[in-house]
Amino acid sequence: MTVALMSSSKIPSQNEVEGWAKALKKLRPKFLDAVRDDTSKGRAEVLLYEWSAVESSLEFLKRNSNSILGTRVLQSSLSGLLGRRSVQERRLPLGKVLIVGTWNYPLAIHGRQILFALAAGNEVYFKPSPLAPNVAKIFDEAFRGELKQNFQVLAHENTSPMKDLENGRYDFVVFTGGYDAACSWSQAAATSLTPGIYEASGSELAIVAGKGNYSAIVDQLLWSNFHYSGQTCMAPRTIFVPRPEFQAFLSLFRSKFGEMRLEDMAPLKGSSVEAHRIWLESLKATKNVHLVHHSDNSNFVMAFCETCEFCPPESLTPGFGPGVLILGYEKIEEVLNWKSKHKWSLMTSLYGSFTKDEKVLLQDGLMDSVVSQNESIIGASDASVAFGGRMRSGYGYCGGVDGLMSLSRPQSWIDVQPLPGQRVLGLGPGLRGQRVLKRLEKLIMGESK
Numbered sequence: 001m002t003v004a005l006m007s008s009s010k011i012p013s014q015n016e017v018e019g020w021a022k023a024l025k026k027l028r029p030k031f032l033d034a035v036r037d038d039t040s041k042g043r044a045e046v047l048l049y050e051w052s053a054v055e056s057s058l059e060f061l062k063r064n065s066n067s068i069l070g071t072r073v074l075q076s077s078l079s080g081l082l083g084r085r086s087v088q089e090r091r092l093p094l095g096k097v098l099i100v101g102t103w104n105y106p107l108a109i110h111g112r113q114i115l116f117a118l119a120a121g122n123e124v125y126f127k128p129s130p131l132a133p134n135v136a137k138i139f140d141e142a143f144r145g146e147l148k149q150n151f152q153v154l155a156h157e158n159t160s161p162m163k164d165l166e167n168g169r170y171d172f173v174v175f176t177g178g179y180d181a182a183c184s185w186s187q188a189a190a191t192s193l194t195p196g197i198y199e200a201s202g203s204e205l206a207i208v209a210g211k212g213n214y215s216a217i218v219d220q221l222l223w224s225n226f227h228y229s230g231q232t233c234m235a236p237r238t239i240f241v242p243r244p245e246f247q248a249f250l251s252l253f254r255s256k257f258g259e260m261r262l263e264d265m266a267p268l269k270g271s272s273v274e275a276h277r278i279w280l281e282s283l284k285a286t287k288n289v290h291l292v293h294h295s296d297n298s299n300f301v302m303a304f305c306e307t308c309e310f311c312p313p314e315s316l317t318p319g320f321g322p323g324v325l326i327l328g329y330e331k332i333e334e335v336l337n338w339k340s341k342h343k344w345s346l347m348t349s350l351y352g353s354f355t356k357d358e359k360v361l362l363q364d365g366l367m368d369s370v371v372s373q374n375e376s377i378i379g380a381s382d383a384s385v386a387f388g389g390r391m392r393s394g395y396g397y398c399g400g401v402d403g404l405m406s407l408s409r410p411q412s413w414i415d416v417q418p419l420p421g422q423r424v425l426g427l428g429p430g431l432r433g434q435r436v437l438k439r440l441e442k443l444i445m446g447e448s449k
Contacts, residue, residue: 030141053105057111101177126139173185176199218253239326370386
């Protein structure tokens with residue numbers, strides 16, 4: 001009789017994960033204050049886009065971690081020669097996981113990464129961004145102090161984690177941040193052949209159908225681009241609109257944008273409030289495509305037409321910051337062709353009602369890890385979504401089944417149990433071994449029962 005394979009003792013049980021949820025809920029006020037102190041985000045925004053990702057991660061793990069990381073029977077066969085043969089698989093921890101942090105969504109992004117890595121039974125080493133020290137302190141209080149997990153916060157000024165990665169101290173690395181920094185960390189990991197996940201920035205593409213509630217669509221697009229404390233790394237900064245509807249959509253977009261106030265934008269840092277005010281007023285006065293310069297010399301793009309003597313559409317790529325590029329299209333193929341040349345997209349959002357043929361083209365042509373219908377960035381807070389980058393956006397996934405499995409490794413157990421009265425097969429040398437091989441050959445070819 002085949003004995004059921006047990007799950008790894010290092011994988012937390014469902015009861016343990018439920019205990020995490022209760023403990024973290026008690027610390028929620030501290031997390032909210034820490035995000036506010038690090039990013040100047042409002043409480044409602046932190047609850048909606050940061051804390052919701054933590055809650056979603058805990059709920060996903062409570063419901064699914066045991067089935068994803070537990071034991072499963074992959075194959076079971078019965079052979080007259082081999083007896084009953086079974087193959088079982090279970091997931092094991094990777095070991096030491098290094099998480100390199102970013103600053104703009106310190107709780108949403110890294111709360112999920114830490115929870116998933118711990119749920120897979122790993123030791124977690126977290127190197128926070130120097131711009132988000134307060135969130136890192138609460139992570140330490142929560143995971144190392146309250147939950148007694150194998151978790152350690154590394155000083156952000158400490159450069160040894162990269163050297164340790166080169167020397168093979170870590171078994172896996174999870175990076176979130178800029179493209180250049182991702183290259184440096186991936187090169188360090190390559191030195192020791194350490195695998196990892198790299199999310200190196202990106203953006204979102206929005207495709208509007210010929211039919212839909214354009215007023216509601218414009219509201220959501222404006223909200224997506226301008227409310228997230230100036231963070232648009234996952235907002236739909238390029239919007240494609242059917243050419244017959246382009247002028248009507250543009251007029252509506254301009255009108256609603258003109259009604260926006262600075263308070264609607266939730267500035268990223270208190271010191272940048274005046275800079276945002278100047279920038280917003282400049283955009284409201286814009287009639288064509290222009291580059292609007294921020295006080296820190298970053299470029300922001302607001303596009304209200306398809307052509308401009310300063311910036312031809314094919315050369316425009318919105319920078320890291322609030323800005324929108326609106327383009328018209330005749331056929332879906334034009335959008336897919338444009339997208340193939342712009343490799344920074346993280347996800348694509350579809351708005352309105354597409355025809356059956358258009359849906360087929362979109363399903364075949366969109367290669368993003370996430371495609372949403374009538375929903376923008378908030379979908380990234382859903383831990384069941386295998387959110388991740390593509391091409392210049394990086395590779396690997398954070399969240400979902402694939403995200404959890406990427407933080408563990410498989411182990412297969414093969415078990416052969418002889419039938420009653422049957423000896424375990426052993427070929428051995430000589431004539432007996434040749435007879436057994438002949439019999440095996442007939443069985444495989446279906447010539448004998």
